Amino acid sequence: MATRTRQSQRRTEALSRERIVEAAVELLDAAGAGGLTVRALTERLTTGPGAIYWHVGNRGELLDAATDAVVAAALATESAEAPDTPQDEIRAVALGLFDAITEHPWLATQLAMQLSRSPLGSVTPRIFESIGQQVRALGVPERNWFTATSALVHYILGAAGQNAANARVLGPDVDRAEFLAAASRAWEELDPEDYPFTRAVADQVREHDDREQFLAGIDFVLTGITTLHPPTGPQ
Structure with a gap:
């Protein structure tokens, strides 16, 4: 009995929280949130549920930990590049989250x-x-920090999330260039009286790059922030 207890303790010690979270991310990538179960996790780690619960209280905590780990890695990678300006730092953070x-x-x-x-x-x-420090560095007045930062965060997560959703809908077997070309042709064939603008930008649909378009949106938001809230001096 004592031997089994010592063996269980050694397995628990060897199985770190970091490894559990890493395995959870692997399962989420492979099968989505629905595929993250304690049973699947124990099979991947070749352990028992007790070893999992020793480090993570429940599935919700595990999802939160996996999310935090991925976000932390994305932000750390971009921060290490040391961009020159607050605008560059915001773009780097945004691209890290987008990717x-x-x-x-x-x-x-x-x-x-x-x-x-x-x-x-x-x-x-x-x-x-990560975003707010750079908004402050832009010289935005303090009373507008939360609003300006929220605008950037909502754009970043919304646009990046929509792009990811589009990729999921298309699936790995659909050629993106062919899909965009078909969409562009369909827009060109719309009634010119009802859809003059949509027809006019049809070529841009065919040629656009998702990451470049995403960064252009960041620049639009940044231009709006700095125009509406010019620097008031050192913060």
Whole structure:
């Protein structure tokens, strides 16, 4: 009995929280949120449920931890590049999150839930701090920090989430260039009296790059922020 207890303790010690979260991210990437179960996790880690619960209280905590780990990695990678200006830093943070959401299709939904249901958790402050420090560095008046930062965060997560959703709908077997070409042709064939604008931008649909369009949106928001709230001096 004592031998079994010592063996169980050694397995628990060897199986770190970090490894559990890493395995959870792998399962989420492979099968989405529905595929993350304790049974699937124990099979992947070759362990028992007790070892899992020793480190993580429940499935919700595990989802939160996986979300936090992916976001932290995305933000750390971009911050290490040391951009020259606050605008560059915001673009880098935005692209880090954009790429993370693209790589991990489950992430957009979890981020939306974190922002709305768990603002006291670690993910929401982490994202707001990364963007908010740069909004402050832009010289935006303090009374407008929250509004300006919120506008950027909502655009980043909304646009990145929509892009990831589009990729999921198309699936891996659909050629993106062919799909956009077909959409462009369909827009060109619309009634010119009812859809003059849509017909006019049909070529841009065919040629656009998702990441470039995403960054252009960031620049629109930044231009609006700095125009409406010019610097008031050192912050």
